[in-house]
Every structure is written in C-alpha cells, then in structure tokens.
Amino acid sequence: MKIRNQNTIPSKYVLLILVIVCGILLGAERFLDGGGPLSWIANYTIVPMQRGISYAGTWMSDVSDNFATLSDLRKENEQLQERVDQLTIDNTRLNQEQYELERLQELYKLDQNYGDYEKVGAHVIATGGTNWFSTFTIDKGSNDGIREDMNVLAGSGLAGIVTEVGPNYAQVRSVIDDESNLSGMVLSTSDLCIVRGDLTLMEDGRIRFENLPNNDNEIEVGEQVVTSHISSTYLQGLFIGYISEINVDSNNLTRSGYITPAVDFTNLQEVLVITKTKADLTAEDDAQEEGE
Amino acid sequence: MKRKVITACFIIVCFLLQSTVFSVLQFASIRPNLMIILTSAFGFMRGRKTGMAVGFASGLLMDVCWGGVLGFYTLIFTVIGYLNGSFKRLFFDEDIKLPLGLIAGSELAYGLTVYVCFFMMRGDFRFGHYLIHVVMPELVYTILVTIILYQVILHINRKLEAEEQRSASRFV
Numbered sequence: 001m002k003i004r005n006q007n008t009i010p011s012k013y014v015l016l017i018l019v020i021v022c023g024i025l026l027g028a029e030r031f032l033d034g035g036g037p038l039s040w041i042a043n044y045t046i047v048p049m050q051r052g053i054s055y056a057g058t059w060m061s062d063v064s065d066n067f068a069t070l071s072d073l074r075k076e077n078e079q080l081q082e083r084v085d086q087l088t089i090d091n092t093r094l095n096q097e098q099y100e101l102e103r104l105q106e107l108y109k110l111d112q113n114y115g116d117y118e119k120v121g122a123h124v125i126a127t128g129g130t131n132w133f134s135t136f137t138i139d140k141g142s143n144d145g146i147r148e149d150m151n152v153l154a155g156s157g158l159a160g161i162v163t164e165v166g167p168n169y170a171q172v173r174s175v176i177d178d179e180s181n182l183s184g185m186v187l188s189t190s191d192l193c194i195v196r197g198d199l200t201l202m203e204d205g206r207i208r209f210e211n212l213p214n215n216d217n218e219i220e221v222g223e224q225v226v227t228s229h230i231s232s233t234y235l236q237g238l239f240i241g242y243i244s245e246i247n248v249d250s251n252n253l254t255r256s257g258y259i260t261p262a263v264d265f266t267n268l269q270e271v272l273v274i275t276k277t278k279a280d281l282t283a284e285d286d287a288q289e290e291g292e
Numbered sequence: 293m294k295r296k297v298i299t300a301c302f303i304i305v306c307f308l309l310q311s312t313v314f315s316v317l318q319f320a321s322i323r324p325n326l327m328i329i330l331t332s333a334f335g336f337m338r339g340r341k342t343g344m345a346v347g348f349a350s351g352l353l354m355d356v357c358w359g360g361v362l363g364f365y366t367l368i369f370t371v372i373g374y375l376n377g378s379f380k381r382l383f384f385d386e387d388i389k390l391p392l393g394l395i396a397g398s399e400l401a402y403g404l405t406v407y408v409c410f411f412m413m414r415g416d417f418r419f420g421h422y423l424i425h426v427v428m429p430e431l432v433y434t435i436l437v438t439i440i441l442y443q444v445i446l447h448i449n450r451k452l453e454a455e456e457q458r459s460a461s462r463f464v
Contacts, residue, residue: 011340011377018348018370025355025363038356046307046357053312128358129310131322131426132406135359137311164359171359178411199411200421203321266321 043141043166050126051139058123058269117235119153119272120144125169134177134202136160138271141168146273149233153272157262158227158238162273170273175240176202176265184209184240184259185228189217192228195240195259205265206244212255214248221246225259233278295452299334299342302445303350306330311357322429324437325399327354331369332398333391333445335376336383347373368405372398385450391442392435399434403427 120140128135140146142165150162152172160180164171173180180197193212201208209225223243227234239262246257306326314323327350335343351369355362376394383390407422 011344011374014341014344015370015374018344019367022363022367022370025366026361029362038352038362042353042356046304046353049304049308050312053308057312057316126311126357127315129307129314129323129327129354130325130358130406131430132410133358133360137357173359200418200425203425266318 039164039166043168047125047137047139047166047169050137051123054123054125117274117276119274120146122146122170122271122273124268124271128171132199133179134174134197134265135163136172136174136268138170138172138273139168140273141166141170143167145275146170147277149277149279151233151235151238151274151277153238153274154263154268154270156239158234158240159263159265159268159271161233172271174265175261175263176205176207178202180207182234182240183228183231184225186212186217186219186243187224187226189219191215191217191219192230193225193256195225201258206258206260207241208256209243209259210254210256212246212257214253214255219243219246219255231278235274235276235278235281295456298448298452299346300349302330303327303346303353306441307350307353307357319433320429322426322433324433325402325430326437326441327351327369328372328399328402328434329395329438329441330445331373332376332395333442335373336379336391336394337445337449338377339380340374340377343373343375343377344370345373347371364409368402372401385446388439388442392438395438395442396431396435399431400427403430 122138122140122144124136125139126137128137138146138152146162146165148162148165152159152161158175160172160174160177162170163173174197175182175195176197178197178199182195184193184195185191186193191212193209195207195209198208212219221243225240225243227236227238227240229236241259241261241263244258244260246255248255306329310323310326314326317323331343331347331350334346347369348366351366354365354369358365376398379390379394403423403426407419407427411422412419
C-alpha cells in the first residue's frame with residue numbers, strides 16, 4: 001500500500017477554514033468589484049468555452065431552420081410584403097411629422113434626440129444557471145468599451161443593464177429579473193410609474209408596474225411604456241413593453257398592473273449595447289451648462 | 293492526480309452545460325441544478341474532503357461567472373459537500389435510494405437558503421409560491437437528470453477506483 005500522510009488535518013477544520021475563506025470573500029466583495037483577479041481567470045478559461053458552445057448551438061439551429069419548407073416561406077413572404085407596404089405608408093406619414101417636429105424643436109431650441117444612441121452589437125453566450133435570477137453573459141467586455149450601467153437592447157425593446165464587466169465578457173441583468181427596478185413612463189400620457197421584475201411572473205414573461213397616478217388620463221391595455229427621464233441609470237425613451245392589464249389600487253390614488261415586455265427573453269441571441277450611460281449624458285449636460 | 297483532473301473536467305463540463313445547453317432545455321422556465329448533483333455525489337462517494345473541494349470549486353465558479361455576491365454559492369456548496377460527505381459510511385454502489393434522497397435533500401436545502409437570503413431578507417414572504425413554482429419543479433427536474441448523470445459519475449468512479457487498486461497492489 002502507498003504510505004499515506006498520517007498528519008492530515010481533520011475534515012471539520014478544513015470546513016472551518018473554507019467557511020472563513022467564504023466569509024472573507026463575502027466581505028471583500030465591495031473592494032474586489034465582482035471577482036477581481038478571479039473574473040480575469042474566468043475570462044480566459046470559461047468564457048471562451050461558453051462562446052464556443054453557443055456558436056455551435058447557433059450554427060445547429062441555423063441548419064435546422066434551413067429545412068423550413070418552401071410553401072411556408074412563400075406564405076411568410078406574402079405576409080411580410082403586406083407588412084412592408086403598410087410600413088412604407090406609415091413611414092411616409094411619420095417622415096412628414098418628423099420634419100414638422102424638427103422645425104418645431106428648432107423653434108423651441110430642443111435638439112435632443114433620444115432615438116439615436118450609439119450602439120454596439122453583442123452575442124449572448126450564456127445565461128445565469130439558477131432559476132432564481134434572470135441574468136445573461138454577452139461576449140463583449142471592457143476591451144470593447146463596455147462599462148457598468150450601460151443599457152442593453154434586444155430588437156426594439158429594453159433587455160437589461162450591464163452589472164459586471166470582465167475583459168471580454170459582461171454580465172447583464174434583464175428587466176424581468178426580480179432585482180430589476182426602474183422608472184417607466186406611459187408614452188401617450190407621460191404618466192410615470194415604477195416597473196419592476198418579479199420572479200413569480202417570470203414564467204409568464206410579464207413584469208409588474210406600480211405607482212401609476214390614478215388621474216383623469218385614461219390608459220388602456222396595449223399602450224406603450226418607455227423608460228422615463230428620472231431614472232439615474234436608464235436612458236430616456238427606451239421601449240419596455242405594452243400594458244397587458246391595468247387595475248386601480250385599493251387606495252384609489254394609484255394604478256398598477258402588468259406589462260408584456262417587447263423582448264422575448266426565452267430566446268435571446270443578439271443584443272445591442274448602448275455605449276453611453278446616463279451618467280455620461282448628465283455629466284455632458286452639466287459641462288455644457290457650466291460652459292454657458 | 294488523474295482523479296483530480298477528471299473531477300475538474302466534471303465540474304467545468306457540468307458548469308458549461310448548466311449555463312448554455314440547459315438554458316435551452318428549460319421546462320416552464322425551470323432548469324435542473326447540475327452543480328448540486330455533482331457536489332452531492334462526490335461528497336457521499338468520496339467523503340467530506342472531496343465533497344468540500346468540489347463544492348468550493350463549483351460554488352466559486354458560479355459566484356464569479358453568474359454575478360451576485362462573491363462567496364455566497366461557495367459557502368452553500370462547501371457546506372453541502374461536507375454534509376453529504378458524512379454519509380459516505382452508508383453509501384453502497386448498488387443502492388440508488390440514498391443518492392437520490394441525498395441529492396433531493398441538498399437541492400431542497402439550497403433552494404431554501406437562496407429564498408431566505410435573497411427573497412425573505414428583502415421582505416418577500418410569498419414562500420408558498422416560490423416553493424411550488426421554483427423549488428419543487430427544480431427538485432423534480434434535478435432528480436430526473438440525476439438518474440442519468442449519476443450513472444455516469446458512478447461508472448467513472450468505479451473505473452478510477454479499480455485502476456487505483458491495481459496500481460496500489462503493484463507496489464506491494
């Protein structure tokens with residue numbers, strides 16, 4: 001038999017040591033800023049593997065999509081053609097209104113346009129593996145100019161916010177996560193509300209809104225909710241979703257209900273990261289005001 | 293040495309599966325918890341120290357890669373590994389009831405800890421809802437996956453043990 005080391009430490013002391021290490025890690029969290037050297041190691045070991053798997057998965061789903069039948073494609077093409085026609089008409093009308101708006105904005109010296117944030121595309125390479133939180137990892141990090149608190153879009157809607165950045169990856173907390181909480185605005189009436197994710201609603205893919213003032217403005221199901229101007233981390237005017245249910249609270253002062261997000265969180269593959277944070281914008285505004 | 297490398301591979305592969313493949317294989321937005329299976333299985337197969345080591349490594353990996361508080365999962369998984377290691381004396385290869393029971397117990401303990409630390413502490417007392425909609429479905433799904441994954445771990449463990457015995461007897 002192999003000669004075994006007789007002076008090994010009893011396992012309960014090992015447990016004690018490890019628990020103390022965990023305690024130190026928990027305490028060091030605020031100085032390390034999300035892993036510190038550990039996240040650097042993960043960046044060059046785990047993240048490339050996740051990237052590989054997710055690319056392979058995307059490739060495979062692309063291949064299986066190629067087997068869609070011709071008749072389905074024709075039908076879809078017809079529908080899309082109709083859609084294009086409709087959108088062209090809308091677009092012309094909106095263009096006219098846009099010119100008018102620009103003219104009026106010039107008159108009022110309001111030239112901020114919230115639709116034109118600079119964006120950078122990224123792939124979703126992994127999701128947080130627990131059932132309690134809804135986070136995902138994207139394949140761009142501080143090397144690509146991603147910073148904390150940057151807003152993330154998917155398609156036309158708000159998907160989440162960057163919470164942690166490594167050299168080549170970034171963690172995003174989605175808006176349906178239980179810890180997500182942001183200030184929203186009903187587009188048609190400009191009434192403000194609080195939009196918060198809720199784990200109990202996550203499986204239906206809905207989020208809750210609260211504290212909408214119960215005033216004379218009539219708000220119906222299907223109206224759009226965007227991010228408001230009072231949030232400190234979310235940029236103004238990003239589309240969150242449509243109201244799917246609205247009720248007056250028992251206090252008769254506020255209204256609350258549910259929003260169906262514009263983003264389908266079950267199948268996120270590509271996202272757009274807005275490369276300006278709200279802090280940048282407000283800092284710019286302050287600098288301008290000081291300059292004047 | 294070989295055993296350590298294989299264990300590390302197990303942890304990394306399960307972690308990758310958990311964060312990529314199983315996010316597609318969700319049922320009702322619930323995915324199983326492979327890391328619990330791994331920590332628990334290595335615990336009762338190999339004893340307290342291995343359980344703790346595997347728990348510590350997988351917990352640290354989860355903490356670093358999934359965000360949240362650094363050290364939280366590490367702590368839970370280390371303790372789970374240790375507790376499972378205490379059942380090594382009762383463990384026999386052929387019996388599947390003890391592994392299933394232990395993994396289910398670990399999963400339940402993990403779910404309850406996450407609920408208490410992240411939800412109850414924030415004043416969210418809808419425990420019944422979370423139990424029915426998150427903890428129990430995850431437990432059932434994890435048990436289903438265990439039946440497959442456990443066989444793989446068991447098989448490789450047996451092979452390694454046979455090999456170790458052979459190489460040990462060579463030195464007599």
